[in-house]
Amino acid sequence: MPDRHNLLALPSPEEMGRIDHLASATVPVAVLMENAGRAVARAVRRFTRPCRVLVLCGPGNNGGDGYVAARHLSDAGWPVSVAALAAPRSGSDAAAVAARFRGPRVAFVPEEAARADLVIDAVFGAGLSRDVGEPVSSVLDAATRVVAIDMPTGIDGSNGQVRGYARKADLTITFFRAKPGHLLLPGREYVGTFEVRAIGIPASVIDAVDVRTWQNEPGLWKLPVPGLESQKYSRGVVSLGAGEAMPGAARLAATAARRTGAGLVRIAAGKAAAIFRSNEPGLIIDEQPLDELLKDERRKVWICGPGLLPEEVGEMLPKLLEAGRCVLADAGAFSWAAGKPDRLRGVAVVTPHAGEFKRVFGAPGTDSVAAARAAAAAINAVVVLKGATTIIAAPDGRAALNIHATSALGTAGSGDTLSGVIGALLAAGMDHWEAACAGVWLHGDAGRRAGDWLIAEDLDAHLGAARDAATAQQEKTRAS
Structure with a gap:
């Protein structure tokens, strides 16, 4: 059982990258991606009744999570389509899971987002390193409801700042641990309902990464309890x-x-x-x-x-x-x-x-x-x-x-x-x-x-x- 400091840790995107890398030595990235996408699909099914879903996928692992979520929702009978900002790199884990989605692919345009009852934002995750602009901003702006994977696109996971553009999510699902950007303003106002899901990363991995930021809760500290002889x-x-x-x-x-x-x-x-x-x-x-x-x-x-x-x-x-x-x-x-x-x-x-x-x-x-x-x-x-x-x-x-x-x-x-x-x-x-x-x-x-x-x-x-x-x-x- 991980100690409370471990459970309350808030790894930065860079630290989370190192955690993912260390975890991949024992749990393949493809397995983690499958677990993440399945967790998102389950969260969406709890969040709303079956409806038309558009999954917006970026070219990286965040997009890979989106392809997996799309496949699981489609297998459950939901009408799901995928719009890709860019194709995953050939030979990558994201490319492999993208190939397993057999549903419709549509253009990454505002009109498709407007037609959907729910948009899943799998464009960029917490590790965003550049400002967000067109066409991402217009497409997300057209959505009626948004579920974000890891972090609403445009929110910097390290400090919660908006990088160019961000759309407020109704629900955000992240994995393993929350990130600082989920708790800091203005990012905290963009996540909506917030869930942290386990995806198979061993808790012990975090001990090898010098995370220095925590969520403040009892267990991070211990209050002194007066004894019988206290005065x-x-x-x-x-x-x-x-x-x-x-x-x-x-x-x-x-x-x-x-x-x-x-x-x-x-x-x-x-x-x-x-x-x-x-x-x-x-x-x-x-x-x-x-x-x-x-x-x-x-x-x-x-x-x-x-x-x-x-x-x-x-x-x-x-x-x-x-x-x-x-x-x-x-x-x-x-x-x-x-x-x-x-x-x-x-x-x-x-x-x-x-x-x-x-x-x-x-x-x-x-x-x-x-x-x-x-x-x-x-x-x-x-x-x-x-x-x-x-x-x-x-x-x-x-x-x-x-x-x-x-x-x-x-x-x-x-x-x-x-x-x-x-x-x-x-x-x-x-x-x-x-x-x-x-x-x-x-x-x-x-x-x-x-x-x-x-x-x-x-x-x-x-x-x-x-x-x-x-x-x-x-x-x-x-x-x-």
């Missing part, structure tokens, strides 16, 4: 800097840290201490100078930025780093480090949204995963690039893509809550990257539970249930 200091202390201008942000982060399981949460409020005195009774409010607070070696984890002005961050963050503390930097820290990313070097985790990332590191461009990785390496810290697909990148090149969330999290204060969640996991002793991955997932799960019109304060009530859900998934994975 507040063993569960971890989270400290937060706070100011007078935006006290609500610190409150949100502090409450989230407590709800996620921190043993003790303290707000270093200084002269603003009076503002926080009416907070929850379990919070400790400190008004002593930071230098005095840092004498307590039990206070290892600090959150710096939520509710702080840039100049306040400038006063606090260098002292925290000089004292060797584990620091999560957010919010005001990005205004202080705008255009000066070296100011963040030495922190453990940063959690910018796209605008904050641009302010500090520059625009991420078309490859947001590569940009997050580069930023993580530049400051030697985990970068959590928040968005519809949140990217969690480590300095050593590991990256996780999180889609376990909801657009309802796009509300003021939600990011402060995330900081508190991750801070609690850091205080519990988790690896920095794993704590960030787990925190993003828990935050997203709480958002799903809170409903479509949540406000940040609503998330706190669901963080315990999110932890329970993650732990249950961990146990299920271990049992299997």
